[in-house]
Structures are given as C-alpha cells and as structure tokens.
Amino acid sequence: MSSESSSAVRGGSRQPSSLMQVAAFIANVGVGSKFTKLDLFRAVPGVAQADRRMRDLRAMGWEFDNYKVNRNLTADEYLLKAIGVRVDLGEAAPRTVRKNITGPKRRRILERDGHTCQVCGIAAGMAFPDVPERTAVLTIGHIIPVVRGGTNDDDNLRAECQRCGDESRDVTVNPPTKQEVLTHIQHLGSAREKRRLFGWMQAGRRVSDDTERAFNNWARLPYAHRLEVMAALAEQVMKDLPAES
Numbered sequence: 001m002s003s004e005s006s007s008a009v010r011g012g013s014r015q016p017s018s019l020m021q022v023a024a025f026i027a028n029v030g031v032g033s034k035f036t037k038l039d040l041f042r043a044v045p046g047v048a049q050a051d052r053r054m055r056d057l058r059a060m061g062w063e064f065d066n067y068k069v070n071r072n073l074t075a076d077e078y079l080l081k082a083i084g085v086r087v088d089l090g091e092a093a094p095r096t097v098r099k100n101i102t103g104p105k106r107r108r109i110l111e112r113d114g115h116t117c118q119v120c121g122i123a124a125g126m127a128f129p130d131v132p133e134r135t136a137v138l139t140i141g142h143i144i145p146v147v148r149g150g151t152n153d154d155d156n157l158r159a160e161c162q163r164c165g166d167e168s169r170d171v172t173v174n175p176p177t178k179q180e181v182l183t184h185i186q187h188l189g190s191a192r193e194k195r196r197l198f199g200w201m202q203a204g205r206r207v208s209d210d211t212e213r214a215f216n217n218w219a220r221l222p223y224a225h226r227l228e229v230m231a232a233l234a235e236q237v238m239k240d241l242p243a244e245s
Contacts, residue, residue, distance in 0.1 A: 018049070027086065032081075033079070033080055034077050037051055066079075105157075106140050109140050114203075117164055118158040122161050124136055129216040129217075136162070140160070141159075141165050143156050
C-alpha cells in the first residue's frame with residue numbers, strides 16, 4: 001500500500017484509491033451475498049474501471065463466483081465467497097509474482113505457444129469472428145492463478161488473448177487433473193475426433209479446419225446475409241440426404 005493510500009485511510013483527508021473504494025463496497029455486501037456490475041458502478045460512480053479493480057482484488061485473496069462457475073447466478077451477477085486483504089482498511093497489498101514475468105520469458109512462452117491463444121485458438125493480430133473490428137492481442141496468463149498457489153514456472157504460463165484473459169480471471173476453480181482430461185479424451189465420440197485432437201496436440205495449438213474457417217467467415221457476415229447463406233446450405237443439405245425407400 002502506498003503512503004498516499006495509507007494516509008487516505010488514517011487521516012481521511014485524501015480521496016481513497018479506486019481499489020480501496022471497490023474493496024469497501026464489496027466488503028459491505030458481505031460474504032455469501034450477491035451483487036451486480038451495475039450495483040458496483042453505482043456504488044463507486046467516480047471509478048471508470050471498477051470491474052478491473054474488482055479483478056485486482058482476486059490476487060489479494062478475494063473470491064467471487066460468476067455465472068460461468070455458478071449456474072444459480074445470472075450473467076451480470078457475482079457472489080462474494082471470501083474477503084482477502086482489507087486494502088480498504090489500510091492493509092498492505094501483497095506483491096504479486098505476475099509482475100516478475102520478464103521480457104525474455106514472455107517472448108519464450110509466446111513462441112512456444114505459436115503466438116496463439118491457448119484457450120480459444122485465435123492467433124495474434126487476427127480479427128475476432130464475432131467482432132471483426134477488434135483484433136486479438138496476446139498476453140501471458142497463469143493456468144493456476146497466483147492467489148491459489150500458481151507460479152511463474154513455464155508450465156503454469158500460457159498465451160491468452162485479451163478476451164480469454166479477462167474471462168480466466170473470473171474463474172475460481174483450478175484446471176482439471178491429468179486423469180480427468182484423459183478420461184474425457186477416452187470418451188470422445190469417434191476415432192475421427194480423436195485423430196483431430198491428436199493433430200492439435202502435435203501442433204501445440206488448435207488448428208482450424210475448412211468447416212471451422214467457413215463458420216468463422218459466415219459469422220462475420222451481416223445478419224441478413226447469414227440467413228441467406230444458411231438457407232442455401234439447408235437446401236444443399238436436403239438434396240444430399242438419401243431418398244427414402
């Protein structure tokens with residue numbers, strides 16, 4: 001905690017930092033209670049990126065569920081599970097190991113991962129299929145978050161695009177175990193799917209095929225054009241169906 005932030009708490013003569021304001025609101029919500037992003041923005045109206053400050057609290061032991069891990073929540077709701085370092089009360093914020101990722105290590109991880117997001121498969125600089133005006137920027141993310149014991153070892157780091165990086169910070173569960181992944185693979189539906197997965201593993205990234213590329217290009221069309229293309233494909237699919245005997 002900086003001396004400026006500490007004096008804001010002790011003396012009350014200075015405006016608390018945005019992180020302190022967000023922490024104070026969420027702590028007041030109470031463990032086991034829900035709040036929405038709108039609640040957060042209304043509570044700290046002078047903070048432009050209140051949701052980012054909330055993510056910063058995760059590295060300090062604060063835990064939140066969202067709809068991705070708790071199906072009882074709606075898309076804009078969060079459930080406070082635990083309160084960590086009370087930065088709003090003047091407790092010192094811990095240094096995170098995330099800041100210790102050096103430039104050479106960052107370049108090494110990006111090269112190892114083929115400059116491709118290891119979550120969604122998009123390559124650096126590519127346009128997102130659903131938002132073509134926005135391109136992917138890669139960063140380095142932790143597979144197991146620092147707050148749950150994750151390290152800066154290479155095998156705990158991966159390339160992530162900005163969208164997957166934002167989403168991964170909202171996940172409060174650890175990645176699956178080796179046995180869980182193997183069991184899932186063994187139950188894949190067909191030999192073709194297993195060969196395709198094996199190819200991705202050999203390449204070290206998810207390689208899109210013609211079908212995926214066609215879908216991604218279709219998704220970038222205006223809505224009316226998508227309907228026309230889908231109707232044309234439906235007609236072709238119907239023609240290719242075997243005639244009933």
